[in-house]
Amino acid sequence: MRLILLGAPGAGKGTQAEMLTKLYDIPCISTGNIFREHISNNTELGQKAKAYMDEGKLVPDSLVIELVKSRITQDDCKNGMIFDGFPRTIPQAEALDVMLKELSIPIDFVINVDVPDELIVDRMSGRTVCPSCGASYHKVNKVETVAGKCDLCGETLIQRDDDRAETVKKRLDVYHEQTEPLIAYYKAQGKVLDIDGVGTVEEVRDRVKKALGVK
Ligand SMILES: [Zn+2]
Numbered sequence: 457m458r459l460i461l462l463g464a465p466g467a468g469k470g471t472q473a474e475m476l477t478k479l480y481d482i483p484c485i486s487t488g489n490i491f492r493e494h495i496s497n498n499t500e501l502g503q504k505a506k507a508y509m510d511e512g513k514l515v516p517d518s519l520v521i522e523l524v525k526s527r528i529t530q531d532d533c534k535n536g537m538i539f540d541g542f543p544r545t546i547p548q549a550e551a552l553d554v555m556l557k558e559l560s561i562p563i564d565f566v567i568n569v570d571v572p573d574e575l576i577v578d579r580m581s582g583r584t585v586c587p588s589c590g591a592s593y594h595k596v597n598k599v600e601t602v603a604g605k606c607d608l609c610g611e612t613l614i615q616r617d618d619d620r621a622e623t624v625k626k627r628l629d630v631y632h633e634q635t636e637p638l639i640a641y642y643k644a645q646g647k648v649l650d651i652d653g654v655g656t657v658e659e660v661r662d663r664v665k666k667a668l669g670v671k
Contacts, residue, residue: 457482457536458561460543462638463569464631466576466624467653468660472569473540475661479670482536487520490527501526521551529559536564545634549641566642567664571653573628581621584613 457480461469473484494502508515543549582595586606649667
């Protein structure tokens with residue numbers, strides 16, 4: 457089973473990816489992990505990628521594709537794989553299609569987890585963390601006992617920059633502009649399974665399974 461997970465940042469893709477790796481015994485492919493592995497092993501591709509990153513530049517798509525290819529031709533991908541967070545743009549999707557065609561391993565389904573922006577902003581901007589012990593809290597899902605204080609160590613909780621409403625909105629804008637067009641791209645190939653991402657993790661999981669025809 458070869459899958460791509462699409463959805464806005466904060467739509468809960470990671471949790472579903474975890475479920476799917478177990479269900480189909482396939483690894484989750486994230487470009488971040490591939491980059492880190494190549495860089496820590498100091499491979500030729502890793503050195504090239506690092507040169508761009510050190511200059512604060514984006515790693516070009518052609519190199520990203522080479523890195524992805526090096527990963528999905530490994531043994532543990534023989535049953536398939538899940539792409540999470542890649543492709544991010546139409547040019548990346550086109551390059552991925554070309555590569556998978558060469559390898560004769562087309563994508564089976566693209567799972568599109570749909571959550572309204574307002575809900576994502578609510579979910580993410582509700583998070584706080586303890587700067588001392590790292591415990592995390594949420595104004596709805598995991599409320600601390602004494603407002604604003606860590607249950608474990610009493611430290612004052614903070615909100616990470618990544619979780620501020622303005623930051624979340626900016627990331628959503630980038631998603632809508634660059635990544636959302638992929639839904640239409642894959643719909644034209646008849647591969648998209650639209651999943652309502654509103655609800656509990658279990659509810660969304662059951663919808664994903666149903667869409668994939670898993671009992
Ligand atoms: Zn703490």
